[in-house]
Amino acid sequence: MKGIAAIGEVMIELAPLHPPTLRLGYAGDTYNTAIYLARHGVPVSYCTHLGQDRHSDAILAQLAHEQVNTQLISRHPIRLPGLYMINNLPDGEREFSYWRDQSAARLLFSEVQPPVGLFEHAMIYLSGITLAIISPEARAHLFEQLADYRARGGRVAFDSNYRPRLWPDQATAQNTTRQCLQLTDIALLTLDDEQLLWGEADEAISLARLRALGLTELVVKRGAKPALVSEQGGDWQPCPVVKVSNVIDTTAAGDSFNAGYLSARLMSANCATAVRTGALCAGAVIQHKGAIVDRDAYNTSHQDLSQQS
């Protein structure tokens, strides 16, 4: 078994450029991670459903350009990729509008047979967004297949990425996330998402609850603060992230962190080293606008940051 397969949804992104002009791009949490994994030399496949339209063609072309394998992608005869628009607000904050209810990716795992070759990868990476967009029946298929995959030696990495509006209610999100964590070898969670999902105002409560899960490997991302790692339910190990003085846009910070972290772990680095690798990757991304930073700009920022820190 070789490489990682990332599963999820990639959407058409419309971002403000010079109003009223919008910039067209393609992004999605697991898609972003797949691209940054490939940039770090990891053999990676992306698993999703696309349409037959020209945006789906462009997504496949971008993946090929980034050296992400596209053999796990199937194309629906009628459905299209989802779409979202970023709006800048007067106070500097951003809001997102989505058109994704009927996207092709919603049909992932709706058939009993998984995409051919998916479970031949050494690791599967998915997120709470992957789980939120598919039907309850599809989730049940996926969970059964993941259990079988793990029994055969496969490893699962999961980021809970809680987005309330994708779920029918909070309890469904909580139950599904809990179920997925039971099938997870490497959990890459964000403190903010955990607090939102579980309604916990106090960080200590979230951390105690998470540690008690006794996960094999659990990483909690906390923005500029040190990430925390717990292995086999052991004590939290604080792992500093690199300092970034010119943060421009934190879109895809967590996704790119995950790519760096997993790339290091696949090369057998220890967790603290993997946090540094993840933080360097995220640190380069947040110095630029957008989820997928132009490759040259990314490489330059990554190099500068690793020399500084």
Ligand code: ADP
């Ligand atoms: P998410 O993007 O999922 O909300 P975080 O905000 O915790 O997750 O960010 C993920 C990672 O990105 C952090 O662990 C850190 O390495 C990096 N990061 C995010 N914000 C900053 C920042 N202001 N300064 C330095 N690194 C940051």
